[in-house]
Amino acid sequence: MTATRSPETGTGEEPAAGPAPARSRRAEVRRVRRGLGRRAQGARRRVRRGTRRLAARALQAWRSSLQVRIAAITTVVAGTVVVIVSLVLFSQIRDQLLDVKRQAAIDQVQAGVVYAQNEVTGIATGDAASVRSTLTRAVNSLLERGGAAGDFDVVMVYRPGNPDRTTTTRRPLYEALPQELRAVVDSGSQASKYDVIPDAAGENRPTLLIGAPVLRDDQAPDRIELYYSFPLQQEQESLSLIRSTVVISGVALTLLVVGIALLVTRLVVDPVRRAAGTAQRLAEGQLEERMAVRGEDDLARLATSFNAMADSLQRQITQLEGLSQLQQRFTSDVSHELRTPLTTVQMAAEVLHESREDFAPHVARSAELLRAELDRFEALLTDLLEISRYDAGAAVLDAAPTDLGVLVGRVVDGMSTLARRHECELQVTRPEDAVLAEVDARRVERILRNLVGNAIEHGAGHPVEITLAANPSAAAVTVRDHGVGLSAGEAQHVFDRFWRADPSRVRTVGGSGLGLSISLEDARLHGGWLQVWGQPGAGAQFRLTLPLVAGTDLTSSPLPLRPVRLRRPGVPR
Known part of the structure; x- marks a missing residue:
């Protein structure tokens, strides 16, 4: 059976028209939810970043500022002391206020019990209306009498032998009395208790409750109980006012103590900061810097002593500079004068x-x-x-693009005769590609000749390993020998002028004792590093690191300073 649909009625389109808007609405809701989720994540990330920045700033301020540390410590200590004193003071005030209230209330209750005994004497126990009338009259009389304890409410309870016939002047208040208080009064004793009792409007109020039995002379089996309810609204308001005053006074006192601490700290820290700034300028070479001396106190004596120290340092440094210049001039003049003879x-x-x-x-x-x-x-x-x-600062770097591999080969060829004389093998490791660097070839070659010559002399006939490597920013050459080695203390002095590890050992290569010192200056002139590693009995290794482009700063070396076969895991380069 085939159904035909008229184009005018549009029945072929309407079944699909309903779900399409629903799907679009659901897709829109999902997009909105995803957008809100991304915004929430972005907000959380921003909050975390801001929190981390604030924490970092606070930590930096704590580490760098003595004044901040003293202010923080003073705030914590003063705040703690103020909180403890405030709590103790408020507790004492509250206890004293409530004790005065309680004592006045007890006195009033005792007077009320005596008055109630006189009022209920000869009460007609068999007549319920007479009992109620007598109790009501007694309660009204007690309310009119008042007392020193302030506002109060009174309940009198008549309890014959059958508890179901209990009669009270205010049933809601009697039913709100705590059971333990009623039990004590029922046993014939006076009792008091602090509790929360609804007032006439039905609102719960902190209340002092006191109950006492009214003893009769005729020793009848029925009992009469008298309960007083003293609202503590005024005391509560007074305690709130006292609490606010104590809090405000504590905060003000803490701020005052912190302010005094900051002021005192600033009076002490400012001269120290000025001394630190003056010392820094002295370290930078401004030897004429001095501290201002004000007054005659300890800080003034500190400034005077600092200025005296600065004067002494200036004189000594000036003398040393003069001696150094004289020595340099003497060395230069003697060297030049000795040239001709x-x-x-x-x-x-x-x-x-x-x-x-x-x-x-x-x-x-x-x-x-x-x-x-x-x-x-x-x-x-x-x-x-x-x-x-x-x-004299007259050394000039004549840098030009140089193939360091060719330069290393030239040094090895030049030192081969010396190596054969010492029965030492020179082992060279270098990359296949050319290592081009902007260096002064004469100075670098002089460095390598000194390093290889020293390795041959101290290598005790063992092979000398020469390694060349490069990374995108630097090139390095290591010279490794397996001779007597160096201790940690000797490695610190190996670049000193005229220093020898073993002065008693005879020099076979011959030299001035200035080779490594000049090599270190040549490396520094290139902006490079010349470093040494040594271990007694395991030999030594020198590493020369040079930037590929003259004038750039080094951040790392392509080769480790410690030999790979000896390097422990986790040891930095």
């Missing part, structure tokens, strides 16, 4: 050396020794002139 002596020694075959054997040997020592003397003068240029 040394050249003359070298020429004469060269003539004698070339003619040594014509001399007697001992004279020929003297000519050879003379030439060798003059060569060593010339190397010493060269090093002295170089170190004097560094001391």
Whole structure:
């Protein structure tokens, strides 16, 4: 059976028209929910970031400011003391206020019991109307009598032998009395209790309740009980006012103590800050800086002593600078002055050396020794002139793109003769690609010659390992020997001028004792590092690290300072 739908009626479209808006509304709700969720997450992230920033600022202020620490500690201590004193004081005031109220209420109740005994004497116990009338008259009389305890309410209870016939003047108040209070009064004793009782309007109020039995002379089996209800509304208002006063006074006292502490701390910290600033400027070279001296107190004596110390330091530094300049000038002048006679002596020694075959054997040997020592003397003068240029700040870096691999190979070729003489093998490890760096090739080659020469001399015939490596910003060369090694104390002095680890050991290579000092200055001139690692019996390793681009700062080295085979896990480079 086939159904036909007319285009005019649109019946073919209407079944799908209903769900489409519902789906679009649900999709819109989901989009809104996702948007709200993203906004909530973003807000939480911003709150966390803000909290972390505030915590970091507070921690930084705590660490860097003595005044902040003293203010915080004073606030905590003063606040704690004020809170404890306020609690103790408020507790004493409350107890005293309530004790006065309770004592006045007890006196009033006792007077009321005596009056009620006189009123209920001869009460007609069999007549309920007479009993109620007598109780009502007694209660009204007690209310009119008043008392020193303030506002109160009274309930009298007549209890014959059958409790079902209990008669009271105010049933709601009697039913609100605590059972333990009624039980004590029912046993024939007077009792009091603080409790929350609804007033005439039905609102719960803190109340002092006192109950007492009314004894009759005729010793009848029925009993009469008298209950007083003293609202503590006025006392509560007074305690609220006292509490507010104590809180305000405590906060004001705490702020006052903190303010006094800040003022006193500032009076002490400001001179210290001025002294720290003056000391920093002195450390930066401004030797004429002095502290202002005000008054004659301890801070003034501190400033006077500081100024005296600064004067002494300035004099000593000036003297040392003068001596240093004199020493540098002396070294430079002597080195230059020795050049001319040394050249003359070298020429004469060269003539004698070339003619040594014509001399007697001992004279020929003297000519050879003379030439060798003059060569060593010339190397010493060269090093002295170089170190004097560094001391005078006249050293200039002539940087140019250089292939460090080629430079290392040239150094190894030049030191091969010395290595064969010491029966030492030079092992070179370098990358296949060229390592180009903007360096002064002459100075870098001098550094490597010093390092390789020292490694050969101290290597005790073991192989010397030379490694070249590079990363995107730096290149490094390590020279490793397996000789006697260095202790931690010796490693600290290895770059000192004229320092030797073992002064009694005879030098076989020969040198001025300035090679490593000059090498360190050459590395610093490039903006690089020259570092040493050593271990007694395990050899030593020197590492030269240079930036690939002149003038850039180094952040890391491509090679570890400690040899890989000895490096423990977790040891930083």
